Amino acid sequence: MLIDIALDAMGSDKSPEPELRGAILACRQLPVRVHLIGPQETLRRSLSSYLDGERLPIEIVHASEHIGMEEKAAHAVRAKKDSSMRVGLKLVRDKHVAGFFTAGNTGAAMASAKMVLGALPGVDRPALAIVVPTLSGTPSILLDVGANVDCKPQNLEQFAVMGELYARSVLKISRPRVGILSVGEEESKGNDLTRETYPLLKQLPINFIGNVEGRDIYNGNCDVIVCDGFVGNVALKTSEGLTRLVREMLKASLTTTVTAQVGALLSRKAFNAFKRRLDPSEYGGAPLLGVRGVCIIGHGSSNDRAIMNGIRVAAEFAQAGINESIAREFTQRPDPPLSGAFNLPIQ
Amino acid sequence: MLIDIALDAMGSDKSPEPELRGAILACRQLPVRVHLIGPQETLRRSLSSYLDGERLPIEIVHASEHIGMEEKAAHAVRAKKDSSMRVGLKLVRDKHVAGFFTAGNTGAAMASAKMVLGALPGVDRPALAIVVPTLSGTPSILLDVGANVDCKPQNLEQFAVMGELYARSVLKISRPRVGILSVGEEESKGNDLTRETYPLLKQLPINFIGNVEGRDIYNGNCDVIVCDGFVGNVALKTSEGLTRLVREMLKASLTTTVTAQVGALLSRKAFNAFKRRLDPSEYGGAPLLGVRGVCIIGHGSSNDRAIMNGIRVAAEFAQAGINESIAREFTQRPDPPLSGAFNLPIQ
Numbered sequence: 001m002l003i004d005i006a007l008d009a010m011g012s013d014k015s016p017e018p019e020l021r022g023a024i025l026a027c028r029q030l031p032v033r034v035h036l037i038g039p040q041e042t043l044r045r046s047l048s049s050y051l052d053g054e055r056l057p058i059e060i061v062h063a064s065e066h067i068g069m070e071e072k073a074a075h076a077v078r079a080k081k082d083s084s085m086r087v088g089l090k091l092v093r094d095k096h097v098a099g100f101f102t103a104g105n106t107g108a109a110m111a112s113a114k115m116v117l118g119a120l121p122g123v124d125r126p127a128l129a130i131v132v133p134t135l136s137g138t139p140s141i142l143l144d145v146g147a148n149v150d151c152k153p154q155n156l157e158q159f160a161v162m163g164e165l166y167a168r169s170v171l172k173i174s175r176p177r178v179g180i181l182s183v184g185e186e187e188s189k190g191n192d193l194t195r196e197t198y199p200l201l202k203q204l205p206i207n208f209i210g211n212v213e214g215r216d217i218y219n220g221n222c223d224v225i226v227c228d229g230f231v232g233n234v235a236l237k238t239s240e241g242l243t244r245l246v247r248e249m250l251k252a253s254l255t256t257t258v259t260a261q262v263g264a265l266l267s268r269k270a271f272n273a274f275k276r277r278l279d280p281s282e283y284g285g286a287p288l289l290g291v292r293g294v295c296i297i298g299h300g301s302s303n304d305r306a307i308m309n310g311i312r313v314a315a316e317f318a319q320a321g322i323n324e325s326i327a328r329e330f331t332q333r334p335d336p337p338l339s340g341a342f343n344l345p346i347q
Numbered sequence: 348m349l350i351d352i353a354l355d356a357m358g359s360d361k362s363p364e365p366e367l368r369g370a371i372l373a374c375r376q377l378p379v380r381v382h383l384i385g386p387q388e389t390l391r392r393s394l395s396s397y398l399d400g401e402r403l404p405i406e407i408v409h410a411s412e413h414i415g416m417e418e419k420a421a422h423a424v425r426a427k428k429d430s431s432m433r434v435g436l437k438l439v440r441d442k443h444v445a446g447f448f449t450a451g452n453t454g455a456a457m458a459s460a461k462m463v464l465g466a467l468p469g470v471d472r473p474a475l476a477i478v479v480p481t482l483s484g485t486p487s488i489l490l491d492v493g494a495n496v497d498c499k500p501q502n503l504e505q506f507a508v509m510g511e512l513y514a515r516s517v518l519k520i521s522r523p524r525v526g527i528l529s530v531g532e533e534e535s536k537g538n539d540l541t542r543e544t545y546p547l548l549k550q551l552p553i554n555f556i557g558n559v560e561g562r563d564i565y566n567g568n569c570d571v572i573v574c575d576g577f578v579g580n581v582a583l584k585t586s587e588g589l590t591r592l593v594r595e596m597l598k599a600s601l602t603t604t605v606t607a608q609v610g611a612l613l614s615r616k617a618f619n620a621f622k623r624r625l626d627p628s629e630y631g632g633a634p635l636l637g638v639r640g641v642c643i644i645g646h647g648s649s650n651d652r653a654i655m656n657g658i659r660v661a662a663e664f665a666q667a668g669i670n671e672s673i674a675r676e677f678t679q680r681p682d683p684p685l686s687g688a689f690n691l692p693i694q
Binding site for chain 1: 576
């Protein structure tokens with residue numbers, strides 16, 4: 001039984017080549033049927049030349065438009081009614097496919113998903129989560145990284161619940177440690193938002209370990225790190241910038257350490273190996289948690305392998321039934337006890 | 348004419364060795380007289396063994412207590428009236444020295460400086476700034492990185508003015524580009540704080556380039572990056588965590604790329620070289636801007652060289668007369684025009 005996944009064929013910076021090749025890789029290795037969304041004729045021609053007679057469960061679904069990386073999300077999503085993103089997400093909404101993956105414009109993908117799929121019952125704000133490598137070898141998950149810039153404590157509380165479920169179901173971490181991203185470990189440390197969020201997480205039935213710091217994103221001390229989308233986005237983009245700086249410095253320092261040519265070769269090899277471990281797209285992109293359906297967003301620079309991983313994660317996400325768990329969590333949760341209820345006289 | 352700098356001899360993780368050796372390096376290379384603050388007898392013995400007869404302008408000032416790295420700042424600062432930090436900062440306050448450097452507990456150093464020195468006239472909130480390397484080769488400055496977690500737009504406006512002055516005076520950048528750390532370039536992008544800060548910076552007589560993103564901290568596109576202390580601290584600590592992860596991954600990937608032994612050697616050499624460029628302590632620590640005096644705070648892991656750099660930056664900061672410029676900037680600025688003033692009838 002194959003899992004149907006819709007793939008935005010027009011998302012990545014070099015689309016549709018990485019998407020076509022990634023779909024082929026995925027269909028060869030995974031129990032999936034890929035629905036390629038984009039301009040039918042172009043995709044058909046390219047696909048048959050890539051397949052060269054090989055038979056794979058890949059279908060093409062026509063979409064006449066696509067949203068570019070530089071387009072403003074809000075406007076593009078409204079204006080382009082037949083974009084590959086919207087067409088793909090409608091397939092999710094109408095249950096023709098189990099999940100959707102795009103390596104396109106992140107803002108447009110989030111806006112399209114919220115518009116087409118809507119939020120799960122009980123979820124106030126969907127959150128974009130990224131999975132990052134850590135020193136311990138087990139990845140950690142950071143959310144929100146950009147869907148919501150100004151948050152209330154209740155939003156962070158929901159992010160914690162959704163992130164914890166994702167870590168258990170997809171990352172297979174049995175009792176995920178959940179922390180609030182702050183500027184010190186003590187409960188009193190942080191800003192107004194984190195201090196008000198702390199007591200809310202303390203009373204949840206999760207493994208809450210308190211405040212964590214920026215360095216804990218990468219050291220493996222915490223599995224699920226919650227923050228507002230502004231802070232998460234700054235942490236994510238700072239990491240991207242630093243990774244680029246490190247690569248350049250490493251190249252420079254290796255070429256002076258050994259001979260220039262050997263150094264350049266070594267640094268390229270070494271960096272490629274570790275870049276793969278550092279690259280979020282190796283982990284299959286960022287899941288948008290809290291929408292009615294599966295939507296995974298990859299990096300614009302995704303290559304074949306990253307696209308395949310995105311398809312894999314979309315399939316795993318769908319199979320894990322996380323959305324059903326999230327909906328159950330938020331609709332079955334008891335109302336908070338009335339304060340002082342125990343002091344009422346018993347009739 | 349020597350510049351007098353007070354040095355907390357009991358600050359760093361391995362104090363007082365790095366401080367003693369750093370003071371010696373500084374006095375050999377720079378036009379400074381170093382006042383070592385700490386337990387007189389211990390320092391005197393160690394210093395004379397390190398000096399081994401060499402005559403350098405180093406004096407010892409007694410302080411019977413010091414604040415440890417793990418101590419809670421607020422409590423330690425109140426309780427330890429004869430701490431090396433407080434004694435050093437009093438020398439600054441009383442104009443016995445031109446500046447103070449410590450590699451100790453950051454929170455305690457900030458609290459002590461605010462208490463002993465006070466804020467410059469017109470400054471609402473002093474800010475801790477860090478200087479980081481960039482792809483372009485010219486360092487950039489990020490502030491605030493931890494002094495103020497919840498900020499108002501007016502605080503960020505003051506950070507911009509102080510950071511710009513520091514970049515011009517100490518980093519020798521002629522027309523520093525100033526940006527707000529946000530999640531997108533457009534004026535409309537960001538959270539409530541950044542959106543309200545934007546118009547304030549736009550009307551300042553500085554080279555304001557608008558919003559920048561996390562990656563711009565390291566790519567050299569912006570010289571002075573302002574944010575609230577919560578966001579800045581997360582960016583700083585995230586960078587520290589990622590640097591550590593990169594070092595471990597690089598080691599692992601180099602040892603599999605070439606032979607284990609050669610790889611380990613290469614990665615150590617290469618990483619040490621680039622770590623020096625990446626390490627904030629190479630840039631002499633973080634200046635606390637906006638207090639009545641010069642206070643530079645270094646990393647706890649500071650070695651001899653980092654201590655020397657801290658002393659150098661304290662001397663440069665004092666010589667540049669930045670505090671005089673900041674005070675002038677904030678006391679001579681005209682009051683904002685009364686709204687509608689031009690509509691008043693002229694008598």
